[in-house]
Amino acid sequence: MRVYKIISAADWAAARRAGRLEGSDVDRRDGFIHLSTGAQAPGTFRRHFRGQQGLLILALDADRLGPALRWEVSRGGELFPHLYGPLDCASVEEVQPIDPGIGERADGRA
Numbered sequence: 001m002r003v004y005k006i007i008s009a010a011d012w013a014a015a016r017r018a019g020r021l022e023g024s025d026v027d028r029r030d031g032f033i034h035l036s037t038g039a040q041a042p043g044t045f046r047r048h049f050r051g052q053q054g055l056l057i058l059a060l061d062a063d064r065l066g067p068a069l070r071w072e073v074s075r076g077g078e079l080f081p082h083l084y085g086p087l088d089c090a091s092v093e094e095v096q097p098i099d100p101g102i103g104e105r106a107d108g109r110a
Contacts, residue, residue, distance in 0.1 A: 001037075001061075001062045001063070002037075002038060002059050002060060002061060002062065002093070003035040003036065003037060003059075003060050003062045003065075003069070003081045004035060004036050004037070004038065004041045004057050004058060004059055004060070005021075005033065005034075005035050005036075005057070005058040005060065005087070006036070006041065006044060006045055006048070006049055006055055006056070006057055006058075006098065007021070007024070007055065007056055007057075007058060008052070008054055008055055008056070009054045009055070009056055009097075010054070011024065012056050012058070012095065015087075015089055016089050018089075019088070019089055019090075020086040020087060020088050020089055021033065021086060021087040021089065022086050023086075023087075026048075031084070032070075032082040032083055032084045033082065033083040033084075033085075033086075033087055034080070034082060035060070035069075035080070035081040035082065035083055036080065036081070037080075037081065040078065040080065041057065045098065047075075049098075051100075052100070053100060055097070055098040055100070056095050056096065056097055056098060057095070057096050057097075057098050058092045058094070058095055059092070059093050059094035059095075059096070060087070060091055060092060060093060061091070061093055062081060064091050065083060065087075065091065068083055068084045068085040069081055069082070069083055069084075070082050070083075070084060
């Protein structure tokens with residue numbers, strides 16, 4: 001199963017230089033890196049990233065993240081993937097730019 005991280009292109013470039021992603025200010029405040037499933041990613045985008053430009057979506061294999069990945073109840077009682085610890089950039093399987101219009105689509109699909 002894949003899980004996803006929405007991130008700015010600038011933050012991804014900095015993470016690649018460092019070899020790992022420590023997370024956003026919100027991630028560091030909460031103590032884990034917020035991730036989403038494919039079905040959750042459009043809602044995450046609309047709720048937290050709408051109107052922002054230069055965003056990327058990172059695709060990760062959930063199984064490769066090991067025990068640092070925990071599924072925890074979040075908004076609406078849904079289980080969301082949370083990564084407790086830095087994300088090794090080598091574990092990112094795919095990086096794609098986000099179409100800023102996804103937050104405006106009626107069907108909510110990415």
